[in-house]
Amino acid sequence: MRKKIIAGNWKMNKTPREAAEFAAKLKNKVKNSGHDVVFCVPAVCILPVADILMGTDVAVGAQNMHWEDSGAFTGEISAKMLKDAGASYVVIGHSERREYFGETDAGVNKKAVKAIAEGLTPIICVGETLEQRWENRTIGLVRRQVGVAYKGVSAGDAQKTVVAYEPIWAIGTGVTATSAQAEEVCAAIRAMLCELYGDPVSQQIRIQYGGSVSEKNASELFRMPNIDGGLVGGASLKMDFEKIVFF
Numbered sequence: 001m002r003k004k005i006i007a008g009n010w011k012m013n014k015t016p017r018e019a020a021e022f023a024a025k026l027k028n029k030v031k032n033s034g035h036d037v038v039f040c041v042p043a044v045c046i047l048p049v050a051d052i053l054m055g056t057d058v059a060v061g062a063q064n065m066h067w068e069d070s071g072a073f074t075g076e077i078s079a080k081m082l083k084d085a086g087a088s089y090v091v092i093g094h095s096e097r098r099e100y101f102g103e104t105d106a107g108v109n110k111k112a113v114k115a116i117a118e119g120l121t122p123i124i125c126v127g128e129t130l131e132q133r134w135e136n137r138t139i140g141l142v143r144r145q146v147g148v149a150y151k152g153v154s155a156g157d158a159q160k161t162v163v164a165y166e167p168i169w170a171i172g173t174g175v176t177a178t179s180a181q182a183e184e185v186c187a188a189i190r191a192m193l194c195e196l197y198g199d200p201v202s203q204q205i206r207i208q209y210g211g212s213v214s215e216k217n218a219s220e221l222f223r224m225p226n227i228d229g230g231l232v233g234g235a236s237l238k239m240d241f242e243k244i245v246f247f
């Protein structure tokens with residue numbers, strides 16, 4: 001049985017002080033759930049939130065990273081820095097980063113490889129636009145995104161990674177994929193991972209669904225056979241995140 005993983009993606013919300021305050025309240029609600037719970041916070045909030053979560057089973061994640069260790073990359077943050085600040089996960093290739101910051105599949109691959117090398121668990125995001133879905137290109141697209149993201153990643157390392165299937169049309173829109181739609185694509189992602197790494201490894205890799213997850217739909221989504229939890233945006237900024245964690 002794969003352990004469920006429920007990650008909050010706070011996006012560009014909360015100052016370090018606000019983040020610490022919110023994490024201090026929320027941790028008591030979401031700790032000891034039996035699932036892996038992660039708060040993916042803005043980079044400047046990692047240190048204070050990690051401090052607050054110390055001694056609990058709630059982990060801290062980052063929302064992006066650079067694939068180099070250090071150097072002349074103004075404005076960037078390395079995996080080493082994130083790790084040292086207290087992060088153990090990092091979201092990679094979120095559709096907002098692909099859309100607004102020009103992230104490519106090849107860049108996602110470099111980041112994933114580096115995250116793993118530094119001992120961070122990458123949450124690798126894939127997903128289609130509404131137009132691509134209408135044109136029946138969803139499965140082909142996510143297969144390509146997964147194929148490129150895992151280039152050069154060994155089977156042993158792949159086991160430790162997390163994939164987040166996030167249909168772009170469902171992110172922040174209040175329109176959720178049906179559990180059948182989400183399951184179909186998550187199953188296709190697992191089939192692709194099986195082609196790359198074989199069945200036992202693909203059965204270990206956790207695949208989240210993301211896109212307007214709420215306390216109303218989490219239970220049905222997270223109980224699908226190939227959905228191992230969620231990447232939750234808007235609803236992770238409210239105390240009701242508790243209800244999603246204990247779906």
Ligand code: PGA
Nearest residue numbers: 171172211212232233234
């Ligand atoms: P949402 O965001 O839950 O607000 O739709 C999900 C995400 O972008 O990870």
